[in-house]
Each structure stands twice: as structure tokens, then as C-alpha cells.
Amino acid sequence: MRRADRLFEILQLLHGGRLRRAHELAARLEVSTRTIYRDIADLTASGVPIEGEAGVGYVLRPGFFMPPLALSATEHEALVLGARLVAAWSDTDLAAAAKEALIKLEAIGAVAMGARPPVALHSYGGRLSPEVRLLLRQIREALGLRRKLDLLYAKADTPAEARRVRPLSLEFWGMVWTLTAWCERRRAFRVFRLDRIQQLMRTDEGFDPEPGKTLADYLKSLSDADA
Secondary structure, X not given: OOHHHHHHHHXXXXXXXXXXXXXXXXXXXXXXXXXXXXXXXXXXXXXXXXXXXXXXXXXXXXXXXXXXXXXXXXXXXXXHHHHHHHHHHOOHHHHHHHHHHHHHHHHHHXXXXXXXXXXXXXXXXXXXXXXXXXXXXXXXXXXXXOEEEEEEEOOOOOOOEEEEEXXXXXXXXXXXXXXXXXXXXXXXXXXXXXXXXXXXXXXXXXXXXXXXXXXXXXXXXHHHHHO
């Protein structure tokens, strides 16, 4: 990580009035505590209002605002609502990231909203089950690594079937997540509801995009069908 990026990330981690200890910052940024002490000293010397000391922790005084995070009131509301939806309807890793983002958004909220009172935006209703959250994280990782998945999948009122698939895309439909994939058993595109996947295992078998088996091919087939 470049030093400029690390300094920016330190400011992000200190936003929201949270006390951060040097060893915690060092662990998050994968550097030594000595590096953190030096970075904090440099930020303070440049006029950033950081309070604290070694062994106690550091906090960013309220009111400090970084121009790159400038948002209009409507942009701020949109991001807050989006982060709350992600926290409610995604896997544990993305939910944790969304909650962290909410802390930062709340820290800049007063600047974004100005004299306008904040709008109450919340996400109520259902939440993902722990089982679906786990599946979502596993599939998201497989998408990034381009690894085939073995599924035990049961449609409504039918026995479960074993499938080996190439994951292509995850989609959220308001209450349900689906996986679009190339099914090697059916030799065709299939869409699987995550709440109907009984078992899932990521294989060691990778795959590369092949003509006729990509997400673009699937989307084109939908477009051709509507034509």
C-alpha cells in the first residue's frame, strides 16, 4: 500500500469519533505500530485534528471533513439506505463492511445535509438466514476465483439433484438471492435460488470464459427471446 493511501485509510478508520489504538490500526493496515506512530505524527503536523497518545489511542476531532467524501444531501441518503440494505441482505463479510461504511457516512452526514434535517431511512422486514449468508459468501468467493461449484439443489416439490456449475452472477430480487450459472449436467444456463441449495462445495476446478457459456451469452439469450 502506498503511504498516501495508508494515510487516507488511517483518517477513514478514525472517522466517526472512534478511539483507535495504534496496534489495532497497525493490524488493519498490515504495518508496524512504529509506522502508525510516525504516520499519526505526520498527520498531526499537517494540521489534521487528531487527539490521543501512544498507549491510549487516537481519535479524530468532530468537524474534520475530507473533500473527496463531499456528498450532496440526496447522495448521502442514497448511500445510507444502500448500506443498510447491504447490511440486512448480504453475507457476513459484506454486511460488516456496510456497517463500517455507515459509521463513516454518519460522520460526514452533518456536512452533507447542511441545514436540512436528516431523513429517517431504515431497512426493516426480513433478514437473510445464517445459512443463506454463508452460501452467499462462498459463491461470491467462487465468482472471484472462477472456481466451479458442486450443488445439491432442490426445486419446489422435487427431489434434490447434484449439479456442477460455473458461477456467473449473483442477483438480488428484493427477498431472494439467485445464482446464474452454466450447469454442466444440463449443458445449459440455469438460475438457482440460494434458499433452495441444500449443500454447496467449492471445487478446485477452475474455468475460463468460453464462447456460449458466459454471462454475456446468457444475457444475449434473454434479449433474443424477448425480440
